Amino acid sequence: MSDMKQLYQEVILDHNRKPRNFGAILDANRHAEGHNPLCGDHIKLWMNVLDDKIESIAFEGEGCAICKASASMMTGAIKGKAVQEAETLVEEFRSMATGTLDPDGQANHLGKLKVFAGVKDLPSRVKCAILPWHTLHAALHSENSVSTEGAADPVPGAEIGGQ
Amino acid sequence: MKVERMNIERINIDQIRSDFPILGLQVSGKPLVYLDNAASSQMPQVVIGRIVRYQTAEHSNIHRAVHYLSELATKEFEAARVKVQHFLKAKESREIIFTRGTTESINLVMHGYGRAFIGKGDEIIVSALEHHANIVPWQMLVEEKGALLRVIPMNDAGELLIDEFEALFNAKTKFLALSHVSNALGTINPVKKMVAFAHKHGVPVLLDGAQAAPHQALDMQDLDCDFYAFSGHKMCGPTGIGVLYGKAHLLEKMQPFMGGGDMILSVTFEKTKYNVIPSKFEAGTPPIMAAIALGEAIDYLNGIGLANIEAYEGELLAYATEQVSAMPGVRIIGTANKKAAVMSFEIKGVHPHDVGTILNIDGIAIRTGHHCAQPVMQRFHVPATARASFAFYNTKQEIDKLIVGIRKVQEMFS
Numbered sequence: 087m088s089d090m091k092q093l094y095q096e097v098i099l100d101h102n103r104k105p106r107n108f109g110a111i112l113d114a115n116r117h118a119e120g121h122n123p124l125c126g127d128h129i130k131l132w133m134n135v136l137d138d139k140i141e142s143i144a145f146e147g148e149g150c151a152i153c154k155a156s157a158s159m160m161t162g163a164i165k166g167k168a169v170q171e172a173e174t175l176v177e178e179f180r181s182m183a184t185g186t187l188d189p190d191g192q193a194n195h196l197g198k199l200k201v202f203a204g205v206k207d208l209p210s211r212v213k214c215a216i217l218p219w220h221t222l223h224a225a226l227h228s229e230n231s232v233s234t235e236g237a238a239d240p241v242p243g244a245e246i247g248g249q
Numbered sequence: 250m251k252v253e254r255m256n257i258e259r260i261n262i263d264q265i266r267s268d269f270p271i272l273g274l275q276v277s278g279k280p281l282v283y284l285d286n287a288a289s290s291q292m293p294q295v296v297i298g299r300i301v302r303y304q305t306a307e308h309s310n311i312h313r314a315v316h317y318l319s320e321l322a323t324k325e326f327e328a329a330r331v332k333v334q335h336f337l338k339a340k341e342s343r344e345i346i347f348t349r350g351t352t353e354s355i356n357l358v359m360h361g362y363g364r365a366f367i368g369k370g371d372e373i374i375v376s377a378l379e380h381h382a383n384i385v386p387w388q389m390l391v392e393e394k395g396a397l398l399r400v401i402p403m404n405d406a407g408e409l410l411i412d413e414f415e416a417l418f419n420a421k422t423k424f425l426a427l428s429h430v431s432n433a434l435g436t437i438n439p440v441k442k443m444v445a446f447a448h449k450h451g452v453p454v455l456l457d458g459a460q461a462a463p464h465q466a467l468d469m470q471d472l473d474c475d476f477y478a479f480s481g482h483k484m485c486g487p488t489g490i491g492v493l494y495g496k497a498h499l500l501e502k503m504q505p506f507m508g509g510g511d512m513i514l515s516v517t518f519e520k521t522k523y524n525v526i527p528s529k530f531e532a533g534t535p536p537i538m539a540a541i542a543l544g545e546a547i548d549y550l551n552g553i554g555l556a557n558i559e560a561y562e563g564e565l566l567a568y569a570t571e572q573v574s575a576m577p578g579v580r581i582i583g584t585a586n587k588k589a590a591v592m593s594f595e596i597k598g599v600h601p602h603d604v605g606t607i608l609n610i611d612g613i614a615i616r617t618g619h620h621c622a623q624p625v626m627q628r629f630h631v632p633a634t635a636r637a638s639f640a641f642y643n644t645k646q647e648i649d650k651l652i653v654g655i656r657k658v659q660e661m662f663s
Contacts, residue, residue, distance in 0.1 A: 103662075148632070150601075208606060
């Protein structure tokens with residue numbers, strides 16, 4: 087439960103208030119959109135990938151603080167990285183958020199992104215944190231849109247908002 | 250509404266709260282504040298005890314067997330049906346069909362009535378504030394039959410526009426499916442008048458009573474609706490049990506929903522003769538324990554008095570509305586003149602899911618999301634809302650905790 091309080095620590099609230107790398111890149115060579123139809127989280131992501139390196143990255147979006155902060159911190163962590171390094175982070179973030187990777191006990195490259203570890207205790211919020219990373223994965227693979235629902239659902243059965 | 254006017258003399262709140270073991274729970278080290286009653290209510294000890302007694306000393310499959318337990322279980326199951334009959338003031342117990350819940354009740358009417366009596370070019374009317382359970386089945390029917398779905402619009406307060414409702418009727422109108430009370434907005438629709446208008450056009454009416462049944466006295470003779478659907482778990486009973494009330498003459502001419510045991514009189518490979526109502530619609534072994542527990546929940550609610558519950562919850566809503574309306578940066582969504590104890594709201598600049606997660610840290614349980622009413626969210630231009638919904642076991646002090654929680658959210662996000 088203390089993890090849950092940590093989730094809303096200053097760094098996440100700060101990124102929610104002042105998202106970094108916010109805005110469109112007009113000449114981007116990679117673009118994808120991610121959508122969580124259940125809560126309205128919506129992320130648009132643009133990148134320029136040159137010689138296997140992510141030269142620039144930016145996003146726009148609407149959503150909860152967890153989603154926006156996750157997107158903002160993701161762009162900071164990814165900028166300048168090789169595509170393979172970004173893919174590794176996607177996998178590690180996803181594992182941390184779903185509770186299969188303990189960022190303090192197992193080797194990883196997550197760094198500051200560890201502030202999102204607390205979502206693993208909130209199945210209904212895992213999708214919020216992961217959506218930007220799904221979108222990044224899609225953009226790197228030239229898919230244009232992803233959804234947190236259906237086959238791509240990271241936590242089936244954890245839908246929020248019904249009844 | 251002044252706090253001092255709380256109806257303590259009619260509702261013994263301390264006694265009532267002690268009836269519900271779960272209300273003593275600690276969440277995150279804080280006393281549980283359960284404000285998600287529109288999604289599912291909690292269960293008093295008498296109902297829990299009834300389940301234990303049934304499973305300990307009464308359980309068997311019902312109907313047909315001649316042994317002691319089967320006769321006892323059958324008697325208790327049918328007694329529960331009579332309790333529901335009286336709860337609804339239905340004319341006969343055979344007008345009460347046990348289902349798994351409101352959703353199944355509505356689907357039963359769609360299959361049993363809709364597929365038999367609604368055809369190409371016909372029109373079905375629903376309202377803009379329906380739960381998905383009272384939209385999707387009718388959409389499925391409309392697609393299958395080549396019929397048309399018409400929607401009663403609402404105003405910014407979340408009230409249906411009655412003039413526009415009346416204007417929707419024409420010779421092709423064949424059915425009206427309408428919420429008694431909106432789960433997302435709390436609006437209590439003027440269903441008696443609307444049923445009467447539909448009947449003037451010869452149109453049968455189904456009322457989705459999921460949000461009404463636990464909060465006010467119901468009288469099928471007064472409402473005069475043709476079908477009424479509700480769920481046990483929203484009225485202190487267990488999940489897995491619901492009710493469809495239907496007028497006998499309509500149920501009799503409807504086709505069965507599911508085929509199987511109990512719903513037949515005789516079966517050969519050439520021809521099956523269907524059973525009479527209600528058995529015709531209760532194929533397979535029903536949720537016996539859950540039905541009996543629902544009967545116990547009805548006894549419990551009657552013991553408190555539905556009129557007392559309605560008055561007390563009305564005061565809780567008035568208190569919460571007054572407090573929240575006075576908060577800068579908070580907007581109540583759904584401000585109908587007649588409302589049940591449901592308060593949807595949004596905090597400026599904060600997504601409802603963040604509101605829900607932060608309140609949960611203090612043990613406060615609300616629901617956040619689209620409440621299975623996405624068209625309602627679209628109407629109010631919000632992706633989701635936060636929703637506090639009250640029951641007769643909630644208190645003014647719990648609403649105060651909600652208010653403190655909302656302030657805390659605003660401070661965190663300021």
